Amino acid sequence: MDAKVIVVTSGKGGVGKTTTTANIGAALAKLGEKVVVIDVDVGLRNLDVVMGLESRVVFDLVDVLEGKCRMSQALIRDKRVENLYLLPASQTRDKDALDPEVFKEVVRGLVQDEGFDRVLIDSPAGIESGFRTAAAPAKGALVVVNPEVSSVRDADRIIGLLEAQQVGEIRLVINRLRPKMVASGNMLSESDMLDILGVKPIGIVPEDEGIIVSTNVGEPAVLGKTKAGEAFMATARRLRGEDVPYPKFEEDKGFWAALKRMFGGGA
Amino acid sequence: MFSWMKGRRSKETLKDRLELVLAYDRAKIPPGKVEALRNDLLEVVRRYFPAGNSSVEVEQDGDKVVLMASVAIDDPQPKKK
Numbered sequence: 001m002d003a004k005v006i007v008v009t010s011g012k013g014g015v016g017k018t019t020t021t022a023n024i025g026a027a028l029a030k031l032g033e034k035v036v037v038i039d040v041d042v043g044l045r046n047l048d049v050v051m052g053l054e055s056r057v058v059f060d061l062v063d064v065l066e067g068k069c070r071m072s073q074a075l076i077r078d079k080r081v082e083n084l085y086l087l088p089a090s091q092t093r094d095k096d097a098l099d100p101e102v103f104k105e106v107v108r109g110l111v112q113d114e115g116f117d118r119v120l121i122d123s124p125a126g127i128e129s130g131f132r133t134a135a136a137p138a139k140g141a142l143v144v145v146n147p148e149v150s151s152v153r154d155a156d157r158i159i160g161l162l163e164a165q166q167v168g169e170i171r172l173v174i175n176r177l178r179p180k181m182v183a184s185g186n187m188l189s190e191s192d193m194l195d196i197l198g199v200k201p202i203g204i205v206p207e208d209e210g211i212i213v214s215t216n217v218g219e220p221a222v223l224g225k226t227k228a229g230e231a232f233m234a235t236a237r238r239l240r241g242e243d244v245p246y247p248k249f250e251e252d253k254g255f256w257a258a259l260k261r262m263f264g265g266g267a
Numbered sequence: 268m269f270s271w272m273k274g275r276r277s278k279e280t281l282k283d284r285l286e287l288v289l290a291y292d293r294a295k296i297p298p299g300k301v302e303a304l305r306n307d308l309l310e311v312v313r314r315y316f317p318a319g320n321s322s323v324e325v326e327q328d329g330d331k332v333v334l335m336a337s338v339a340i341d342d343p344q345p346k347k348k
Binding site: 049052054055056057058059060091092212213215216217218 | 277278280281284287288291292295297298299300302303
């Protein structure tokens with residue numbers, strides 16, 4: 001995905017959109033890019049907490065848009081990873097404080113004046129105006145989806161809207177996949193999702209308790225050694241065009257697997 | 268980095284962080300501003316009590332957010348030998 005400006009969206013809330021933004025942002029910075037992650041969830045910000053930068057928020061995106069501060073005052077530099085920055089959302093304003101055209105200008109400034117290689121925009125969930133604003137400057141989209149009915153259904157809706165807005169390349173990040181359940185044929189696999197949604201996955205992240213711990217302490221999982229952290233790292237590499245093989249989380253359709261399933265081996 | 272792996276359980280860290288974040292949210296103040304105020308206060312206190320060990324904490328007290336400064340005054344009049 002060549003896009004410099006990428007929106008991270010989902011139809012349904014709670015699928016791991018913010019975690020995905022934080023981790024892919026941190027991963028890209030670790031790989032040498034100058035990255036800014038922007039929280040556009042005005043009124044309900046969370047990216048700052050997930051990244052462990054909450055105590056350093058003074059100004060936010062709305063302050064920048066309203067000219068209350070300079071961009072450099074609102075950008076929070078992550079001290080753990082070089083070249084990783086956060087532009088937080090406002091916690092106190094309402095969603096209409098953001099105008100898509102003005103937001104586009106701000107993002108253009110981040111790329112042209114501040115020299116960012118990559119801008120990741122954490123969109124609010126759903127299809128309301130906040131989503132449109134978040135997607136307005138984007139040239140690529142990551143749709144975060146869990147392998148379950150409501151998430152896939154809502155993702156389909158979002159993909160339709162992204163296509164209508166002509167954001168460019170759209171890819172899936174399948175989050176909270178349970179390899180054992182996929183193997184036993186009880187959870188949608190990546191190829192099932194591709195069949196249903198017609199959008200290619202770029203990342204497959206297994207369900208992992210390590211993610212909860214890393215979110216608890218506000219340290220992106222890609223900075224440590226967890227399965228999910230490694231999967232996010234691999235996703236970031238693919239985003240940069242590296243040819244990283246996908247882990248094999250597919251249904252085992254062989255004879256022995258079928259026999260095993262028949263005798264209750266599948267979880 | 269990853270000091271939480273040994274010792275302290277991560278949910279304790281989460282609880283502390285959430286309490287602080289919610290305190291700021293309820294008070295509608297940007298946490299970074301309070302952090303700056305706290306550093307300024309500590310600097311001023313240190314100017315007058317160089318030896319003192321002081322701290323400024325933000326706490327939630329019912330529906331109020333309270334900034335509590337505790338200033339230890341060590342040996343205000345040192346004894347002469």
